[in-house]
């Protein structure tokens with residue numbers, strides 16, 4: 001089976017690997033590079049658990065081929081906490097009980113992060129829309145929405 | 161055999177590679193990669209083109225040229241494409257919209273193809289390397305077509321002329337029960353002078369509501385005057401059945417939603 | 425949140441320091457940093473992927489299976505059929521003596537539901553396993569199938585499961601679980617009104633975000649480690665030990681965080697075949713359901729039918745209740761005989777009724793085997809009972825909440841199962857509900873208590 005090189009930055013550090021052609025970014029991250037924070041809940045694009053940020057945009061890593069991400073800047077939930085300090089978004093998920101089994105959480109946090117990066121003071125509707133591609137079967141969505149709104153407030157207080 | 165990706169810088173070379181059996185074009189991948197993940201082993205090779213021209217949006221003289229690789233997200237945020245934004249925003253969730261392309265949407269089987277419904281109502285033309293055809297002709301020949309679509313040309317509708325509605329069970333994101341797009345030209349007194357109405361999920365691909373279009377001519381958009389047009393909405397439809405809704409259900413609710421779209 | 429500590433203050437120490445206080449979950453830090461390890465986060469060099477060839481028919485005899493083309497497919501390491509499984513016919517509840525063994529790990533001679541596992545393909549990549557699975561040829565003779573419980577119980581219906589010999593589970597009490605209390609016919613005879621209604625539900629899938637699966641590694645010395653998201657660790661270990669005919673000491677099961685279960689991960693389905701695969705190939709094996717498998721193959725909550733006949737007096741007392749419950753097990757028992765039995769233990773609901781008759785059946789059909797899900801055997805019953813309560817109240821022109829106060833069980837009441845009620849709190853719950861919902865009831869009901877004089 002033909003192997004192809006893939007090279008990108010993951011959470012700020014350079015990664016290079018050989019993968020089989022046609023390998024999804026999800027498999028490359030989890031099985032080759034060892035970042036298991038994106039989860040495979042469906043491999044169909046429907047659950048959002050595999051969401052990662054590629055060049056600033058939210059993408060489903062299960063439907064993205066690794067080869068198409070050469071030289072990209074990829075961000076995952078595993079790279080969010082800086083020096084072990086939780087980001088306000090992570091803190092808010094923890095405090096608001098927005099995570100139960102946790103399987104959807106890394107994807108939810110990625111979807112929420114791109115929202116807050118672009119829209120620091122989102123409305124509730126903005127949050128609902130931003131999370132609309134992510135399924136949680138445990139917590140109910142309300143604590144998750146509240147967590148994102150709380151994180152937005154915390155961010156703007158920090159900035160002030 | 162495994163799945164392999166071939167990358168080309170020109171459409172011409174990619175078109176040549178697509179002649180091989182088991183080969184498919186890769187747009188945003190939301191449908192083809194999904195099928196491969198789910199065990200569809202009929203595709204063994206994906207072909208992609210890196211030509212940046214395919215991702216270009218060019219607006220001029222009331223017309224837009226949408227490159228086939230333009231994403232729903234790019235349309236939704238483009239300042240000059242406000243008329244198309246509701247249809248682009250109706251596709252999937254944010255991550256899907258960052259990936260889903262115009263080209264892929266033209267090929268997406270029902271219940272998908274919401275954006276293509278809008279393109280049909282707007283009378284778009286579909287462009288390949290060596291042809292440009294009306295979108296109806298494209299849909300009619302879609303099954304046998306292997307040529308890469310390079311883009312779509314669309315005349316942008318004036319304000320208040322274009323309406324789009326997607327009905328889904330899950331909000332704000334969900335697969336279509338149906339979608340409807342209507343282009344309506346009206347005389348100053350409000351009577352309809354010309355119209356194109358397209359529907360999604362009423363066949364395996366978007367179709368026109370020809371009988372309804374005809375019956376609307378000369379009508380004002382009041383519940384009473386549009387009633388005869390709604391009564392013939394079911395002519396020529398063959399709705400799909402899937403886990404979202406049965407063909408029967410889709411046919412039943414079509415006139416209701418069509419009525420809401422036209423009369424508000 | 426508001427805590428009402430005044431109820432039962434005399435029977436309870438007021439030491440509830442944790443209740444009502446927000447406490448962080450111990451596993452949240454791992455969740456929000458993406459560090460929590462789920463079973464599929466383990467990846468081993470040389471790991472094989474298992475894909476199941478499944479029955480496209482609801483009910484069919486298998487004439488022959490030809491795996492030769494699949495075995496030759498590039499990347500394929502091994503193809504397994506029923507012959508390879510040491511103890512192929514099993515049932516999970518055999519551990520608590522609820523037999524007979526009635527389900528095959530891999531189909532042997534017959535398939536009884538659409539999606540049943542027939543052949544397991546092991547290959548170097550998922551793609552190779554998928555391609556090879558498509559090359560397995562199974563010759564089926566399609567048999568008549570039955571999809572509804574009434575049809576399955578009719579004489580002459582196709583026999584779903586030969587290990588039972590009839591289309592219902594045979595309890596030690598006979599064709600169903602039975603409860604007999606008082607004289608239900610006499611109760612109907614003196615009732616002012618009789619209402620008989622039938623309620624039905626469809627199967628419900630748990631749809632956890634993480635699909636069912638496991639990863640198995642051979643550890644040498646014929647020992648295996650199985651990383652799994654089962655909700656029933658020791659049940660799975662013991663059943664795997666039976667199916668593989670291997671002492672449990674050879675099997676090391678590692679659980680951990682489950683990505684949502686809701687009862688859907690208590691069946692023993694993926695682990696035994698994955699361990700067997702690791703044993704026969706000497707390689708790590710991963711068997712993970714696709715989303716489609718999770719939705720179509722994993723056991724749902726059973727479809728149920730509940731027929732309730734009540735005799736009620738004009739003053740609101742229910743004097744007789746007869747319930748016939750049917751649980752659709754699908755093609756195999758799994759947890760359904762227990763679910764149907766739970767139904768018998770749950771009816772007639774939290775009400776004190778002097779004359780009760782209950783029959784609950786566990787029925788076999790050619791549908792996806794059902795199993796546990798949040799309160800199975802009880803949840804659908806409660807839906808039926810409470811809708812029936814509303815209908816009864818309407819029938820006699822009484823407020824539905826007051827009607828429930830009249831019939832609510834209280835301490836000391838004899839239940840249909842001949843146990844005296846203890847620790848009842850229904851009255852108090854309804855009083856609080858009445859306040860919270862702003863649905864006033866007569867003062868005498870607000871003055872009631874679950875304690876009865878002399879109890």
Ligand SMILES: Cc1cc2nc3c(=O)[nH]c(=O)nc-3n(C[C@H](O)[C@H](O)[C@H](O)COP(=O)(O)OP(=O)(O)OC[C@H]3O[C@@H](n4cnc5c(N)ncnc54)[C@H](O)[C@@H]3O)c2cc1C
Nearest residue numbers: 045187188189190191192252260261263264267273274309
């Ligand atoms: C979770 C989820 C939700 C979705 N929701 C919606 C929705 O709400 N509405 C909707 O309309 N769709 C929806 N879709 C379907 C799909 O995402 C869109 O239709 C999208 O526009 C398809 O585009 P793509 O670029 O991803 O297609 P791809 O998957 O790349 O391609 C799809 C097909 O079109 C062919 N193709 C693509 N581009 C070209 C081209 N330029 N020339 C020739 N052939 C081409 C491919 O070969 C393939 O056969 C959803 C999909 C998922 C996974």
Ligand code: FES
Nearest residue numbers: 041043048050062
């Ligand atoms: S695994 Fe990618 S969306 Fe579910």
Ligand code: FES
Nearest residue numbers: 100101136137138
């Ligand atoms: S916490 Fe379990 S799926 Fe969201």
